[in-house]
Amino acid sequence: MHELSLVADLFTIIEQQANLAGAKKVTKVVVSVGELSGVVPELFRSAFLSYKKRTIADKARLQLKMVKIKFKCRSCGQEITARNIRDESFSYVCPACGSKDMELVAGRDLYLEKLEIEI
Amino acid sequence: MEQKKKELLVLEDILGSNKKIAGEIKKKLEKHGILAVNLLSAPGSGKTSLLEKIGLKLKDNYRLGVIEGDIETERDADRIRKIGLPAWQITTHGACHLEARMLAKIFDQIPADLNFLFIENVGNLVCPASFDLGEGLRSVLLSVPEGDDKPKKYPEAFLTSQVLVLTKCDLLPYLPFDTDRVIKEALEINPHLKVFKTSATTGEGLDELCAFLEEELKQRLSQHA
Numbered sequence: 575m576h577e578l579s580l581v582a583d584l585f586t587i588i589e590q591q592a593n594l595a596g597a598k599k600v601t602k603v604v605v606s607v608g609e610l611s612g613v614v615p616e617l618f619r620s621a622f623l624s625y626k627k628r629t630i631a632d633k634a635r636l637q638l639k640m641v642k643i644k645f646k647c648r649s650c651g652q653e654i655t656a657r658n659i660r661d662e663s664f665s666y667v668c669p670a671c672g673s674k675d676m677e678l679v680a681g682r683d684l685y686l687e688k689l690e691i692e693i
Numbered sequence: 694m695e696q697k698k699k700e701l702l703v704l705e706d707i708l709g710s711n712k713k714i715a716g717e718i719k720k721k722l723e724k725h726g727i728l729a730v731n732l733l734s735a736p737g738s739g740k741t742s743l744l745e746k747i748g749l750k751l752k753d754n755y756r757l758g759v760i761e762g763d764i765e766t767e768r769d770a771d772r773i774r775k776i777g778l779p780a781w782q783i784t785t786h787g788a789c790h791l792e793a794r795m796l797a798k799i800f801d802q803i804p805a806d807l808n809f810l811f812i813e814n815v816g817n818l819v820c821p822a823s824f825d826l827g828e829g830l831r832s833v834l835l836s837v838p839e840g841d842d843k844p845k846k847y848p849e850a851f852l853t854s855q856v857l858v859l860t861k862c863d864l865l866p867y868l869p870f871d872t873d874r875v876i877k878e879a880l881e882i883n884p885h886l887k888v889f890k891t892s893a894t895t896g897e898g899l900d901e902l903c904a905f906l907e908e909e910l911k912q913r914l915s916q917h918a
């Protein structure tokens with residue numbers, strides 16, 4: 575439940591980038607959300623909606639791109655994408671070589687990917 | 694006048710400001726040879742009780758400090774001060790986790806000659822896992838009354854920790870808690886976890902945990918020397 579403080583950080587980046595590009599308005603914001611980033615998409619969206627008022631992005635649409643959790647096997651290099659890590663059937667064992675030494679390579683991050691601006 | 698639309702590729706990490714500050718804290722800690730241990734768990738799993746007990750064991754031979762993260766009150770910091778250790782309380786006023794910038798604000802008060810700096814995070818098994826504090830070790834606590842199904846339900850904390858401390862093991866005779874299952878499932882998520890079975894009430898497992906911490910400190914000091 576810390577989406578509001580994340581959205582505040584997001585807007586700091588949006589305003590910096592928009593200023594640098596000489597934007598008059600930001601019309602779309604694309605954020606990629608790792609499934610393990612701890613972010614609840616609905617809460618992030620509502621925090622965004624209340625925060626955007628009176629900013630350069632007051633009319634902007636928010637697009638959230640969910641990023642799946644991905645592990646890489648440290649033994650053989652095989653990558654596996656997890657459907658849902660909380661799924662009972664989810665296995666942390668490498669399907670190729672049986673090693674249990676899997677490294678998390680995607681799914682923890684929260685990125686501002688793209689902005690659509692009017693200049 | 695016609696508006697011109699343009700797409701701007703940004704690729705900026707929204708957690709980046711926390712990571713940057715955490716990185717600065719980590720550098721300072723390493724420079725001073727301080728091993729910081731971030732303790733994560735659900736509310737009431739026994740973080741403060743564990744710190745009281747291992748604090749008493751370590752304090753004769755090491756310089757210790759404790760940062761207490763809570764939503765409100767100085768209660769946990771007061772408990773630590775009672776056993777004669779310096780404690781700094783961070784009250785987050787609603788925030789469900791500690792962030793590196795909160796630590797940075799009080800960092801000047803922390804003596805540079807500490808050996809161990811324990812950081813008790815806000816009681817919450819989910820959110821603190823997303824915020825690096827620059828710690829050298831992250832440890833997740835799971836108490837016997839919480840149940841043996843927790844690692845798979847809250848994988849973030851187990852994935853990002855190096856140490857798992859099972860707490861309140863004195864209650865094992867009274868509760869249906871399958872220790873082997875917990876350890877098996879936790880290691881499936883993170884095979885590098887070092888596991889300790891402890892009780893702050895009986896003292897079980899605390900010597901092993903302290904010996905591990907002392908060894909970690911020694912190794913890091915020789916690495917950064």
Ligand SMILES: Nc1nc2c(ncn2[C@@H]2O[C@H](COP(=O)(O)OP(=O)(O)OP(=O)(O)O)[C@@H](O)[C@H]2O)c(=O)[nH]1
Nearest residue numbers: 735736737738739740741742816860861892893894
């Ligand atoms: N039986 C038993 N009870 C314990 C043990 N350790 C702690 N407790 C009890 O568990 C309760 C919570 O302990 P705390 O140490 O305050 O837990 P905490 O994780 O610091 O709690 P928060 O800071 O509020 O998240 C207290 O009533 C303790 O007495 C233990 O080893 N065995």
Ligand SMILES: [Mg+2]
Nearest residue numbers: 740741769813
């Ligand atoms: Mg406590």
Ligand SMILES: [Zn+2]
Nearest residue numbers: 647650668671
């Ligand atoms: Zn493999």
